[in-house]
Amino acid sequence: MPLPPLPESAIALAARASDWREAVEFAGTALERSGATTHSYTARMVEMIDEFGAYIVIAPGLALAHARPGPDVLADGLSVVTLAEPVSFGHPHNDPVGVVIGLAVATPDEHVTSVAELANIFNDPGAIPALAGAATVADVQRIMSAGKEGTDR
Template sequence: MPLPALTPASIVIGATAVDWRDAVRISGAALTAVGSAKPGYALEMIRMIENHGPYVVIAPGLALAHARPGPEVLADGLAIVTLKNPVPFGHPHNDPVRVVLALAITSIEGHLESIAELANIFNDEKTIPALAAAVDADAVLAIMTALA
């Protein structure tokens, strides 16, 4: 599958999150807003981090929140949340998080194609700071589409 399309509704700029759970919850709400996931998916993403630790902070300032495919996922989807104030996830090197990517996929089969597109975008070290500084959804869309 190609990388799920971002829409302005799946992008939240300058969100205020009190902690990492709140940040993940906001990203889950964005997936719900675009019809990609049921509200319970946010809890599943939070549970992944509770169970396995803050490994989802895969690069400085960036969390890739996700859970497994399942009944809470309605369609492949991607959401991006930038945080007004960075929040720590407890990661020893990559905290604090300024950008949360939330990914929902319906099936593991074929998802590596979209993951490869994410790698294309984020292997450019300028991407995360540029997203964190984006002033509106259009700016985020421009960054994400220019590099994919």
């Protein structure tokens, strides 16, 4: 199961977020813009962090915003938001966050395998700084397609 598509509408570069909540909302809005989700999914992504803390900050500078599958997921979707100024999520080691990935999938099984694909991209330690500094949408799409060259599929 490959990663969901990453259309231009799901990418926002150098967004100005005042805090983590706004940063996650940008990732949610990008998912909505691409047609993958409705606004309630964005709200649920924020609730996950309210409930469980900043555990979605899974590597230095990178947050993986997501919620459980639900009726507000219209199609599998992926979004990428880079921040003009990194924000703190309250994680003990991985703050500040400059890149927020939004992920939505329709069924739990797909979710697990799609997320695993992200490992193929980000096990390359250069991927997060490259995304954070991406100048164009095409740069982001090129970096995010690296997982397709992975061997564990």
